[in-house]
Amino acid sequence: MxxxxxxxxxxxxxxxxxVLAPTTRPPRPSAWSASMTFGWRxxxxxxxxxxxxxxxxxxxxxxxxxxxYLFGGALAGSPTEYxxxxxxxxxxxxxxxxxxxxxxxVNKDIEKGVFDRFRTLPIWRPSTMVGYLLGDVxxxxxxxxxxxLIGLLLGFRPGGGFAGVVLGIALLLxxxxxxxxVWTMFGLLMRNEKSVMGVSMLVMMPLTFLSNVYVxxxxxxxxLQVFVNASPISHLVSxxxxxxxxxxxMGEIMWVLVSSAVLVVVFGTLTMRLYNRK
Amino acid sequence: MSTPVTAAGDLRRLVVRGLRRDVRVLDGLxxxxxxxxxxxxxxxxxxxxxxxxxxSGLAYIDFVVPAVLLMSGGYGAALTAVAIAEDMTGGMIDRFRTLPISGWTVPxGHVVASVIRNVLSSAxxxAVALLLGFRPVASLTDWAxxxxxxxxYVLAMSALAAVWGLLVSSSQAAGAFSFVVLFLPYxxxxxxxxxxxxxxxxxFAYNQPLTPIIETMRSLLLGLPMGxxxxxxxxxxxxxxxxxxxxxxxxxxxxxxxx
Numbered sequence: 001m002x003x004x005x006x007x008x009x010x011x012x013x014x015x016x017x018x019v020l021a022p023t024t025r026p027p028r029p030s031a032w033s034a035s036m037t038f039g040w041r042x043x044x045x046x047x048x049x050x051x052x053x054x055x056x057x058x059x060x061x062x063x064x065x066x067x068x069y070l071f072g073g074a075l076a077g078s079p080t081e082y083x084x085x086x087x088x089x090x091x092x093x094x095x096x097x098x099x100x101x102x103x104x105x106v107n108k109d110i111e112k113g114v115f116d117r118f119r120t121l122p123i124w125r126p127s128t129m130v131g132y133l134l135g136d137v138x139x140x141x142x143x144x145x146x147x148x149l150i151g152l153l154l155g156f157r158p159g160g161g162f163a164g165v166v167l168g169i170a171l172l173l174x175x176x177x178x179x180x181x182v183w184t185m186f187g188l189l190m191r192n193e194k195s196v197m198g199v200s201m202l203v204m205m206p207l208t209f210l211s212n213v214y215v216x217x218x219x220x221x222x223x224l225q226v227f228v229n230a231s232p233i234s235h236l237v238s239x240x241x242x243x244x245x246x247x248x249x250m251g252e253i254m255w256v257l258v259s260s261a262v263l264v265v266v267f268g269t270l271t272m273r274l275y276n277r278k
Numbered sequence: 279m280s281t282p283v284t285a286a287g288d289l290r291r292l293v294v295r296g297l298r299r300d301v302r303v304l305d306g307l308x309x310x311x312x313x314x315x316x317x318x319x320x321x322x323x324x325x326x327x328x329x330x331x332x333x334s335g336l337a338y339i340d341f342v343v344p345a346v347l348l349m350s351g352g353y354g355a356a357l358t359a360v361a362i363a364e365d366m367t368g369g370m371i372d373r374f375r376t377l378p379i380s381g382w383t384v385p386x387g388h389v390v391a392s393v394i395r396n397v398l399s400s401a402x403x404x405a406v407a408l409l410l411g412f413r414p415v416a417s418l419t420d421w422a423x424x425x426x427x428x429x430x431y432v433l434a435m436s437a438l439a440a441v442w443g444l445l446v447s448s449s450q451a452a453g454a455f456s457f458v459v460l461f462l463p464y465x466x467x468x469x470x471x472x473x474x475x476x477x478x479x480x481x482f483a484y485n486q487p488l489t490p491i492i493e494t495m496r497s498l499l500l501g502l503p504m505g506x507x508x509x510x511x512x513x514x515x516x517x518x519x520x521x522x523x524x525x526x527x528x529x530x531x532x533x534x535x536x537x
Contacts, residue, residue: 066464069476070475071325071329073470073474074330074471079476205316210324215328216328221323221327224323224324
């Protein structure tokens with residue numbers, strides 16, 4: 001009876017050197033590079049699930065047409081006249097409403113387990129979150145452009161010209177980026193995407209309707225005016241309206257910029273704390 | 279074969295099932311309680327001061343209440359399509375087919391439960407309107423006719439929703455019907471006067487079924503002259519129910535026998 005003894009194969013150092021990368025370990029990606037990569041991932045998601053763009057295209061178009069033609073005559077005498085007042089507001093409403101999808105996407109990725117993979121990577125920790133938001137900024141820009149084009153077709157004529165429109169949209173994108181951090185926090189807090197959507201709708205519906213988007217607050221009861229005039233959406237609409245109208249209201253614009261910074265500092269910090277604890 | 283007595287018992291149980299399910303599903307409960315309140319407050323306080331009611335000369339709250347009553351009941355009624363589609367696609371229907379019950383009682387149970395639930399939803403909207411300052415001058419007979427109109431509208435929408443729910447293949451597709459029903463009152467003489475709308479929309483608003491129903495309710499609640507709107511409203515509602523109920527029964531029989 002013969003026995004064979006198995007000896008572990010140990011490759012020679014020279015043989016190993018030929019298959020292993022001879023260069024030094026690649027450097028860690030910068031914060032910017034990592035964020036842009038995750039931003040690109042968010043954009044690829046849009047490419048693969050184009051139905052997502054319904055909220056960016058069809059919904060704003062429907063809202064613009066509905067309010068212009070159904071309510072325009074009763075609210076301002078004629079649809080075209082009402083459109084000059086309405087369009088910046090509808091743009092703000094539509095873009096701010098779709099900020100909640102950031103939280104929903106974050107929550108989906110957590111449920112799928114993708115987040116656990118990301119956390120093992122040698123990257124700047126907030127880059128996953130920043131990436132989501134950068135990808136979403138593209139969606140916000142698309143929504144703004146769609147509404148602007150529809151508005152121009154229907155007869156919207158901004159007094160601020162091209163520069164006023166560009167600055168108005170830029171301010172809207174800055175605020176929306178900042179506001180999205182609120183939903184990333186909820187995306188990390190809530191158990192499922194339905195809960196995230198429920199909470200966000202509960203916040204967004206009163207904020208958008210109880211504002212100066214559709215009607216002048218002066219026509220509302222006194223107690224409601226107090227709420228409407230204090231609403232962040234009202235401040236944002238007033239500043240975008242002033243930029244597009246060609247008479248920038250610096251007080252409102254500063255309010256929006258400061259509140260955007262506060263939102264990023266507060267909710268960005270909370271989001272990252274929750275993310276690190278996950 | 280079931281007798282009318284056992285069929286009535288089956289129907290009662292299925293109606294109770296439908297109502298119990300509504301209480302347990304949080305989304306549905308919110309729709310039936312919060313939506314009427316939100317719509318009423320939104321239109322009266324946010325838009326009310328800015329909208330002119332045209333030649334009617336009515337206060338906006340008096341002008342808008344009939345439309346909001348129909349919106350409150352109609353949206354929930356439209357969700358009957360989702361409930362039926364869920365039963366048809368979720369395997370529940372196979373359970374029902376093994377039971378000694380009359381087939382027609384399944385969609386009928388959904389429709390009756392919807393009528394009960396959504397008439398209550400409209401009642402909530404009316405209570406909110408009264409709190410906000412709506413002051414109708416209707417007699418007891420007028421109130422009975424208003425109740426009949428709201429019930430008729432909810433019944434018609436529920437029956438139409440049942441047909442839609444039996445036609446589509448998924449609950450998501452069934453949900454699309456609720457958006458149509460929610461949108462219809464906007465393109466009527468209910469939220470803003472149709473005379474303020476552009477040509478094509480104005481023509482549609484004057485000739486769609488909701489306008490005569492709303493005008494009839496307005497006349498009954500505020501003591502205004504009715505004209506022909508009462509007869510037109512009744513014809514629309516009766517016609518919808520008479521067509522949709524047998525169509526739903528036929529569709530249900532076809533869907534269940536083809537399995």
